Amino acid sequence: MLITTQSSIFKLYFVAMSKIASNIKFLRQWKGISQEQLADELSITRSRVGGYEEARNEPPIDLLIRLSDFFHVAVDALIRGDLKKTNLDGLMKVGKNRILFPILLDNDGNDMVELIPLKASAGYTRGYADPEYIEKLPKMSLPFLPTGKHRAFPIKGDSMPPIKEGSYVIAKYLEKFDQVKFGQTYIVVTKDDGLTYKRIMSYNKREAAYELHSDNKMYAPFKVKAADILEIWEYTCSINMSEYSPDELNLDSIMNMLRGLKVEIEQIKRK
Numbered sequence: 001m002l003i004t005t006q007s008s009i010f011k012l013y014f015v016a017m018s019k020i021a022s023n024i025k026f027l028r029q030w031k032g033i034s035q036e037q038l039a040d041e042l043s044i045t046r047s048r049v050g051g052y053e054e055a056r057n058e059p060p061i062d063l064l065i066r067l068s069d070f071f072h073v074a075v076d077a078l079i080r081g082d083l084k085k086t087n088l089d090g091l092m093k094v095g096k097n098r099i100l101f102p103i104l105l106d107n108d109g110n111d112m113v114e115l116i117p118l119k120a121s122a123g124y125t126r127g128y129a130d131p132e133y134i135e136k137l138p139k140m141s142l143p144f145l146p147t148g149k150h151r152a153f154p155i156k157g158d159s160m161p162p163i164k165e166g167s168y169v170i171a172k173y174l175e176k177f178d179q180v181k182f183g184q185t186y187i188v189v190t191k192d193d194g195l196t197y198k199r200i201m202s203y204n205k206r207e208a209a210y211e212l213h214s215d216n217k218m219y220a221p222f223k224v225k226a227a228d229i230l231e232i233w234e235y236t237c238s239i240n241m242s243e244y245s246p247d248e249l250n251l252d253s254i255m256n257m258l259r260g261l262k263v264e265i266e267q268i269k270r271k
Contacts, residue, residue: 018055019079019080019081019082020052020055020058020059020078020079021052021053021054021055022082022083022084023073023077023078023081023082023083023084024049024052024053024059024067024078025053026083026084027067027071027073027083028049028053031071035049035050035053036049038070041070042063042066042067042070044063064078064079081135082135112139112140112141113139113140113141113142113145113150113151113152113170114134114137114138114139114151114152115137115138115139115140115151115152115168116137116151116152116153116154116195117137117138117154118154118156120137121153121154121194121195122194124189124194124195125189125190125191125194125230128189128230128231142170145170145172145236146172146236148172148173149172149173150170150171150172150173150236151170151171151173151233152168152169152170152171152239153168153169153170153171153187153195153197153233154166154167154168154195155167155168155169155197155238158216159197159198159214159215159216159218159219160185160197160198160199160214160215160216161215161216162240163197163238163240164240167238167239167240168238168239169187169197169235169237169238170236170237170238170239171186171187171233171234171235171236172233172234172236173231173232173233173234174186174231174232174233174234177226177229177232179234180200180203180210180232180234181234182200182201182202182203183199183200183201184199184200184234184235185197185198185199185200185235186198186199186200186232186233186234186235187231187232187233187235188200188210188212188224188229188231188232188233189229189230189231189232189233190224190228190229190230191228191230192228193224196212197235198212198213198214199212199213199214199215200212200213200232201213201221203226204223207223207225208225208226208227209223209224209225209226210223210224210226210229211223212224
């Protein structure tokens with residue numbers, strides 16, 4: 001049993017080392033610089049860069065931070081992501097050019113839409129910036145969506161009619177909170193309350209808080225401090241699942257319905 005455990009740990013370590021090595025080499029080549037040039041930027045020797053790219057050595061945390069600063073890639077993405085699968089020119093940035101998470105593309109160059117299953121939505125606030133969590137989510141391509149990064153979020157409750165519980169809202173990621181258009185609807189992700197779909201009506205500068213409203217007037221408006229908001233996603237479209245029975249509301253049927261939208265829209269265009 002001890003041998004199996006040690007073997008598993010070694011495999012995980014080797015995979016992590018391989019990802020770091022592959023990512024460093026890929027980013028260096030993407031930037032069009034030599035190992036010697038990267039070594040000069042990081043104030044280390046060229047042989048150390050070679051050792052990291054060949055997975056012979058593991059970069060210490062202080063060097064990972066310097067690599068993060070130089071390439072503008074989050075440390076998490078360096079360690080756990082596969083950056084070769086991303087469109088580096090279209091990566092989303094927050095703060096001081098830190099990449100929040102990679103945007104995955106399909107074979108035709110379309111952004112992949114991650115679908116957050118209802119059961120996985122509770123853990124979204126822990127995994128929203130974790131490339132490994134995002135990588136495991138179901139994904140699909142919806143070419144009819146406007147430019148930008150989209151995700152499909154499950155809706156709970158009856159606070160936003162006509163969208164009912166069990167439906168999905170497909171929303172576009174906002175890189176900056178000042179892109180919010182008051183009176184429009186958004187998926188707001190907060191530290192304590194997780195995912196909520198509401199209409200953002202105003203921003204109080206003195207309180208540094210947004211006022212959120214439900215379209216169902218039975219629910220009172222409430223305020224959320226900007227500092228507590230992790231992400232804001234702008235409503236693009238919704239998929240109403242209210243006509244389906246509970247046994248039909250499985251992940252496969254939802255994914256098939258989303259794929260079917262492309263066909264329906266193409267048929268409308270041809271008409």
